[in-house]
Amino acid sequence: WTLTWSYSAGQTVTQAWNTTLTQSGAAVTAKNVSYNGAVATNGTVAFGFNGSWTGSNPAPTSFAVNGVTCTGNTAPTTPPTVSPTTTPTTAPAAPDITVNSATRYQTIDGFGAAVSIWGSAWSTAETQTLVGLGANQFGLSIVRTGISPVSGEWPTQVNALKTAKSYGSGVKILASPWTAPAEWKTNNSRINGGKLKTDYYDDYANHLNSYVQYMRDQGVPIDVTSVQNEPDWHPAYDSMDWSGTELRNFVRDQGAKVTNTKLMVAEAVNLNYGYTDPTLNDTTARTNTGYIGGHLYGTEARAGWRRTP
Template sequence: MWGGTWSTAETQTLVGLGANQLGLSIVRTGISPVSSEWSTQVNALRTAKSSGSNVKILASPWTAPAAWKTNNSRVNGGKLRTDYYDDYANHLNSFVQYMQGQGVTIDVTSVQNEPDWHPDYDSMDWSGTELRNFLRDHGARVQNTKLMVAEAVNLNYSYTDPTLNDVTARNNIGYIGGHLYGTEASGRLRSYPLADQHNKPVWMTEWNLHEADGSGSNIWGNPSNQTVWNETLDDIMRTVHRSMESNWTAYVWWYGKRYYSFIGDGEAAFGTTAGAPLKRGYAFSQYAKYVRPGYQRVALTKSTKASPLEVTAYSGGGKTTLVILNRSTSAVNNAVIQVPQNITRAEHYLTSQNANAASQPVSVNGGQVSVNVGARSISTVVLTP
């Protein structure tokens, strides 16, 4: 949630669980260095909490106030001066308590967005050692939330290992965060053993890809555009699947409302309607709407007949849920799902180039469920004993 705020209707579309709603369960917002700006997103965050189901709020700061930094500027990186570490901790705590007073619980608070990146917009540099020292000596000042470190650009372990290896700093955090930019190429789109060892969930908290748009093309408003769908399925949904296989517990996309995102922004050059769900949003809903907070990923065995399919399975809410990617150009018909108990109800929803979270036929016979998995699609199958 950045820039202009979401309207009530837009927020409900993003987090709601009804028809043509996307079921997001995490909303990420910024922490301005100027406290008078904190009120901007209050109404949308409050609506997200009330309109969704167990929606969590992640708050991320881009920079401390300029006067507390070595470059005396909000932009172009610069480090937080050590004599302002306590003020920065109080600043983060003040944001959390302000939001709580407005009826918005900040579930997770990041210490810094992209400490390894110093662009010409709000930013601040840290090393992994500096983050550890801050968390060790001042992390306990930030109350009524769980702290996250470090949201590095490509989940660079050098920004998180020092904290995980220090018992006091480690005890002051709840989550490890990282961004997906370059993570796969660096070999870190996989489980993080040190975080697993210390029971710190890993959240992927930002990625953004829209190379399909060309030169001001309005393809994004066309729900059946093949270029958009190919990028969505092969690049983005594939990395969601890989993230889940890596035992990461969250995947947060950059921008909920944008022409290349989940709901349109109405920008004329790109052809979307403001607030209307987009193809990418429907694809994400195949995870978000049916794999809910608290669900656990469970093991599965896949036969050779199902080799084209990429599948993860989850248990929660008394149900078993499978998310299935078929990135091949051939349908897999009469795919059989075998579970260890009789099924009383089975639901199958599919998004493809020509379908948006559309209900599909399903056959149930005791503990066997048969579905047709369309070519170039993402499906969700929900099984209720």
């Protein structure tokens, strides 16, 4: 299937999942991916996307599926004239799945959830429900938290993270920054991307290290510290722009300053390897890196998986 529509106010699609989506000027085309191309009678299929705009964001006024304008009418234009001559007498056999437990490809550290990046922290009861191993508890083993550019906000999550560490079983904490302080950035703002000025690379490394040591002093060891949340996504909220080369340079030259944790690169949208390969292909940068990361957002639908260097 192919779904098409047009925008009237300059809106652009920035990422998508469960579809192959392209845009040419105002015209947007969304096509099926390998696993959702067949839609049964009265069936549905869903996909999603994020976009950006400036000024206004009016909804599209017309859509077309496979070249036919959508009118809301579900009746076929030409009723079928021939009924099936035979009816299948046996249901298709269930597929056989063989799991070879002796062959292992990777180790899954765990499954987790993120605390609210802005606003209040989890309560003690909420945290225990999420990480506990008892009845009606989730047993999560990874908790992701944000690193505010304002150190005075760091205490907000301490109690929740401390509870997660003490109440759960082997819970790991992943801390991710959305932005550096505004005055260290090329756009002098916490929002809308903007790059970290190169002469503040050392200050940023010390900022991340200060957070890790502060949390450590509060009884919350930070297992993994990300350099940047979604370096390729620049919305009108806390964000910061990096290239893969800039991330490599930062980790190579400043990564060793962030201690008592393992650094992660780079949490890019759609698990974009262009943001991790430069680091992995540099001996010093790779030595300073403990994890690589990415946000999937339909990566598997795009057949985007491949081995890392």
